[in-house]
Amino acid sequence: MERFSTLVFVAGIGCFAVAFLLSMIFPWMSLYSYHGMDFQTIDKLAEKPSVEFVELSKKFPESFKQHYGEVSPASYAEALQLGRDVYVGQACWHCHSQYVRVVSNEHVRWGPPSSAQEYQNALNQPHLWGTRRVGPDLAREGGKKSNDWHIAHFMNPKSVVPHSVMPAYPFYFDEKGVPDKKGIALVTYLQWLGTVQAGIPVAERITP
Amino acid sequence: MNAAAAISGVHGESLVNYKLIKAHLFAGAVFLVVSMVAGYLYSLQFLGFFPLQDSWTHSPGHFRLLHTNMAAYGWLVNGFTAMLYYVVPRLTGKKVLSDGLGTLIFWAWQLILVLAIGGYMTDKAQAIEWGETPTGFRPGTFEMNYVPVDALVVVGAVLVIVQFMVPLFKAREQRFYVTLWYVTAGLVWLALTYLMGNIMPEWMLPGAAGAAVTGLFIHDLVGLYVTPMGWGMMYFFVPLILRKPIWSHSLSVIGFWALAFFYPLGGVHHFLISPIPDYVEFGAITTTIAIEVVVTTVVVNFFMTLRGKWSALRSSMAIRWFYVGAVFYFITCLQCAFQVTWMFQKVIHFTDWVVGHAHLIMFGVFTFWLFGVIEWLWPRVCRRNWYSQSLRAWHFWMWSVGVLIMFFDLMIAGLVHGFMQRDLNDWSDILRMSEPFWWVRTFSGAMILIGLFCVLYNMYMTAKAGEAYEEEKHLVPVTAD
Numbered sequence: 001m002e003r004f005s006t007l008v009f010v011a012g013i014g015c016f017a018v019a020f021l022l023s024m025i026f027p028w029m030s031l032y033s034y035h036g037m038d039f040q041t042i043d044k045l046a047e048k049p050s051v052e053f054v055e056l057s058k059k060f061p062e063s064f065k066q067h068y069g070e071v072s073p074a075s076y077a078e079a080l081q082l083g084r085d086v087y088v089g090q091a092c093w094h095c096h097s098q099y100v101r102v103v104s105n106e107h108v109r110w111g112p113p114s115s116a117q118e119y120q121n122a123l124n125q126p127h128l129w130g131t132r133r134v135g136p137d138l139a140r141e142g143g144k145k146s147n148d149w150h151i152a153h154f155m156n157p158k159s160v161v162p163h164s165v166m167p168a169y170p171f172y173f174d175e176k177g178v179p180d181k182k183g184i185a186l187v188t189y190l191q192w193l194g195t196v197q198a199g200i201p202v203a204e205r206i207t208p
Numbered sequence: 209m210n211a212a213a214a215i216s217g218v219h220g221e222s223l224v225n226y227k228l229i230k231a232h233l234f235a236g237a238v239f240l241v242v243s244m245v246a247g248y249l250y251s252l253q254f255l256g257f258f259p260l261q262d263s264w265t266h267s268p269g270h271f272r273l274l275h276t277n278m279a280a281y282g283w284l285v286n287g288f289t290a291m292l293y294y295v296v297p298r299l300t301g302k303k304v305l306s307d308g309l310g311t312l313i314f315w316a317w318q319l320i321l322v323l324a325i326g327g328y329m330t331d332k333a334q335a336i337e338w339g340e341t342p343t344g345f346r347p348g349t350f351e352m353n354y355v356p357v358d359a360l361v362v363v364g365a366v367l368v369i370v371q372f373m374v375p376l377f378k379a380r381e382q383r384f385y386v387t388l389w390y391v392t393a394g395l396v397w398l399a400l401t402y403l404m405g406n407i408m409p410e411w412m413l414p415g416a417a418g419a420a421v422t423g424l425f426i427h428d429l430v431g432l433y434v435t436p437m438g439w440g441m442m443y444f445f446v447p448l449i450l451r452k453p454i455w456s457h458s459l460s461v462i463g464f465w466a467l468a469f470f471y472p473l474g475g476v477h478h479f480l481i482s483p484i485p486d487y488v489e490f491g492a493i494t495t496t497i498a499i500e501v502v503v504t505t506v507v508v509n510f511f512m513t514l515r516g517k518w519s520a521l522r523s524s525m526a527i528r529w530f531y532v533g534a535v536f537y538f539i540t541c542l543q544c545a546f547q548v549t550w551m552f553q554k555v556i557h558f559t560d561w562v563v564g565h566a567h568l569i570m571f572g573v574f575t576f577w578l579f580g581v582i583e584w585l586w587p588r589v590c591r592r593n594w595y596s597q598s599l600r601a602w603h604f605w606m607w608s609v610g611v612l613i614m615f616f617d618l619m620i621a622g623l624v625h626g627f628m629q630r631d632l633n634d635w636s637d638i639l640r641m642s643e644p645f646w647w648v649r650t651f652s653g654a655m656i657l658i659g660l661f662c663v664l665y666n667m668y669m670t671a672k673a674g675e676a677y678e679e680e681k682h683l684v685p686v687t688a689d
Contacts, residue, residue, distance in 0.1 A: 012396030089331025091269030119415025
C-alpha cells in the first residue's frame, strides 16, 4: 500500500479516472444531443445578421465598410468571433457572468433562466459563465440596450451608470464615438448574447 | 532506509542541491510580488483610482489575470518545486535525476511565466479560469496567434515529473513516508489535470459539459496539486522542526486516501444551480462535505503533534507560520462545507464571499506554509542566520492580520451583495454598498504588501550580510514544555 506503484496507479491514475468519469463523462452523456441540442457552428449562428449589426453598418458606414465590407453572414460571423476574442482577452468574463440561475430572483432581474441547450455552440467553447458578478449578468444582454448606449458606456461607463466601477475602453472608438474593428465586434457580440435561446424572438424577450 | 531516520537526522543533506532551491525560492518570491502588486492595482479600479487608464494592454482586467495566475504558477509552483528539491532526495535517499535538468527546468519555467504575462497583456489569455495561460491558438481552432504557452507548460511539467519521479522510482522497494505519497500522486495528478483542463473545454466540449470540466480543473489544480504538495510539505517539515514524529501515522493514511478519492469528485461545485445536470451537482456537494471530514483528521493530526511543544510557536517562526496556516486551513474548509450547499450558494455565489474564500486558502494557508518553509530553508540555503528579527516579526503580523481582515471583510461584503441582489436592489446601489468593503480590502492589501516587502528585503539582506549560520538557532529544543 505504501509503495510507488500503488500510489501512481491507484491514487494517481485510478482516483482521477473515477472523478473524470463522474464529473465529465456522465454530464457529457446527459447533455450530448439532449433535446436535439446539436452543436451550432459559427456559420449556423451567423446565418441571419442581427438588427443591431445592420444598424452599426448604417450608422458608421465608413468604419464598417473598411473593416467588414457588407453586412453578410460571413462578416457577421467575423464580428461575433472577434467580439468574443476581445471579451475574453480583456477578461470581461471575470466581472460579468453569463448564466441566469433559477434562484435569487434572477429571472425577474435578467430574464429566463439559462438552459444547457443555449450553450451548445461555437461561441461558448469554452463557455464564459464566469464566477463573479461585479457587474450584472450578461446572458440576456442582447437587444436590451441600444448600440448607442453600449458605445457611450464603453467610452465612459460613468456617463451612463454614475456609480459604475467598470474600466473605460475608449481605445476601441475614436473621439466622436465611431467604433473601430474591435469596437464594432464587441458591440455585435454583446447584442448577440442570449439570442440563441430557442423559440423566443428578440422582440418578445425585451418586453418586460 | 527508515523514513523516521531520514527525518530526524541530517541524513540526506548531501544529496540536496541547494542552488536550485535558492533559485526557485527567490524566483517564487519575485513572482509573488508581481501577483500582489497586480492585485493591489486591480483593487484600486474598484475605488476609482486605477493609475494606468486608457491603455488596452494595461487595462485592469489583465491585472486580475496576473494576480491569480502569478500567485499559482509563479509563486506556488516555484515554491513547491524548491520544496521538492529538498524533500524528495532526503526521503528517498536518492538524488534527483540531474542537476543540469534542474537548471533547464528553472529557466524554462521562468520563461514560460514571462511569456504568459506577455500573453495576458496582449489579449491572448485562454477563457479558462486559473488556466488562462495562452493556448497560442484562437479559441477552438488551430489558427496560431501567440506562443503556445500551454504546450510549453506541459513540457515543463513533464520535465519536473521526470526529475522527481526518477528518485521516487529508484526507491520503489522502500515503504514510503506519507510525504512521498502526496508527492508521487500529486505529480501524476498535476499532469492529468493540466492536460484535461486546458484541452478538453477548448477543443472538445462546448457549453455546460465543458463547464463541468473547467470546474473540475479549477478544483483539481487546488485539490490535486496544491493541497497534496502542501500537506506533504507539512508532514515533512513539522516533525523535522519539532524533532518528534507525527502524532498518528494511521490518521495520515486515512487523510491521504480520502483526499485521493473524495477531492476530485467535488469539481462541479464551482458552477452550482447551473445548466449542469443536478445529479452531478449533488454528487459534488456531497463529496465536498465529505472533504471537510478528511480535513479535520489532518488538522487534528497536526495539532496533536504540537501537543507538549506549544512553546515552539514562540521559539520557531516556521512552526508559527505552519500552525497559523493550519488554523486558517480549518476555517476555509469549514466554510467550504457550508458554502457548497444550494442554500448558501443562491446568496453567496458570484459575490465577494468567494473571493474572500479564495484569498484565505491561497494566501492564508498555502502561502503561509511556504513562508514557513522559507523561514526554515532560506538560512540553510544561504548558510547565514536571518538578517533581521524584527522584519521577520513584521512580516508575520502584517500577513496574519492583513489576510484575516481581508477575509472577514470580503465575507461580509459577499453577504451584503448576495442579499441585495436577491432583493432586487438596483445594481448601482449594490456597488455603492460594496464600496466601503472595497476600501477595507485595499487597506488590508496594503498591509500584506508591506509584509511582503519586509520578507523580501530580509531574504536579500540575509543572503548578502547575514551572520554565519548556527544550526541550533533554528531548531526547537528537544525537551517537552
